[in-house]
Amino acid sequence: MAQITGDILIVDDERSMREFLAIHLRRAGHRVEAAPGGNEALATLKGHEFDVVITDLRMPDVDGMVVLEQTKQLYPDTQVIVVTAFASTETAIAAMKAGAYDYLTKPFKIDEVSLVVDRALERRSLARDNLVLRDEIKGRYRLDRLLGKSPPMQRVFDTLRKTGPGRASVLLVGESGTGKELAARALHELSQRSDRPFVAVNCGAIPETLLESELFGHMKGSFTGAHADKQGLFEAAHTGTLLLDEVAELPVTMQVKLLRVLQERKIKPVGGVLEREVDVRIVAATNRDLETEVEKGTFRQDLFYRLDVIRLRLPPLRERREDLPLLVDHFVRKFSAEHGRKVAGVDPEAMQALMAYHFPGNVRELENLIERAVVLAVGDHLGIDAFPSLSSLSISSPNLTSAPLVPESGLDLERVVEDFERAILISALERTGGNRTEAARLLGVSFRSLRYRLSKLGITGADVASDTSDKTPPPVEG
Secondary structure, eight states, X not given: OOOXXXXXXXXXXXXXXXXXXXXXXXXXXXXXXXXXXXHHHHHHHTTOOOSEEEEESOOSSSOXXXXXXXXXXXXXXXXXXXXXXXXXXXXXXXXXXXXXXXXXXXXXXXXXXXXXXXXXXXHHHHHHHHHHXXXXXXXXXXXXXXXXXXXXXXXXXXXXXXXXXXXXXXEEEOOTTSOHHHHHHHHHHHSTTTXXXXXXXXXXXXXXXXXXXXXXXXXXXXXXXXXXXXXXXXXXXXXXXXXXXXXXXXXXXHHHHHHHXXXXXXEOOBTOSSOEEOOOEEEEEESSOHXXXXXXXXXXXXXXXXXXXXXXXXXXXXXXXXXXXHHHHHHHHHHHHHHTOOOOEEOHHHHHHHHHOOOTTHHHHHHHHHHHHHHTOOSSEEOGGGOHHHHHHSOOOOOTTSSOSXXXXXXXXXXXXXXXXXXXXXXXXXXXXXXXXXXXXXXXXXXXHHHHHHHHHTOOGGGSTTOOGGGSOOOOOO
8 A cells, every 4th residue: 555645743842852753754755844832733723734643742831632632623534643751541541532543652663653653644544535435425426325436336326217207117136135125215216106105025025825915905804814904015005116025936826916917907805806906116126037037937927027127237246346435434324323333434454354355245244244343343443353254254365475385395286276176165155055056156157167166076065064055946047
């Protein structure tokens, strides 16, 4: 990372110390001003915002604690480093509580000051970036509750804006956790139905025996337990929008009834005789390939065509990594407010780790990670230690900087490569519970390629903990 330079104010009543620090920091490329006491420092601060203030703690006129407090009141993002020859636990705690970035004790090594200043400037730079991100979030990089400045998300926003005002059915596809329900809500808010009901139903969460009643309602006495007439979700969404989430989970018998409702725009409650007209815009969502399900015979082709008038794919987080800072800042502020914590952002090292992570759970996983980190946070910024799961969830690569990689006795290159490939494949399968389709997606290869590699290396379910590959049939590939 290139060194960050900045504007620095040095406050110390010892002339030799002021000049010593000023000379060293100027040589490092920083712009430096110096004040011989607290009064002069406060006067300078009224007309100039500095990136970093280095202040002595004990001074004859106005002490360093006052300089610290006044600086943070004027410029909350300015980083203040307190330096003193009279170290104590009490003064250290008081300075940190008042907002000091760090606390140094005289005598100190000049390299120690350089390191603390560099880190303070990184924190300051991050605070500035967060302000820019917040402006971006309020502007063109936000659509309802969806965030993103990456090209894939801008294409999503463009499609939503074009299709929102109409009434055509929309099929939202994408991996779990990519924000399909948020996209459905954005469609509703952009439509002329925005002041009417938005109703979401998870088709996979309702038992098959109750699904028809939930969707279309029922009449009193139509079955055991039907003690009164009940309105179905289609009627509840009348003149509004109905989201059929996880639509691929619908049993075939219910698919037939749903198709008729979409064609006729009429429903008949369970146990009823008369049909009722409904005016509902349908948005369907799934993380499965419906065309593959049609080929397998588990999803009706005619229903697929009814739902797939406009198809919108929500990209996984790994395809829109430049959106991570936007999302991280949004979630930090959201959960800081919800949990009453004062967390201002994420340190550069932690952000780098987040940027390098694969995120198989997409935005939902990121949201979970940030909430946990905010709740358990120590200090006003999240460091790498706030994300202990990142190291355990990532697959390590060989240490290419260690030497020697090849021992004097030599090695079997093919055997080493196969062993490493085997370890990666097993790790991916274990992370996905043995689901080969998800493992292939995680590794960025086709299902057919994954199957070939598993066969070549002789990897079976016995090699993988919690293997459930037989529970989810692989997709049919053309």
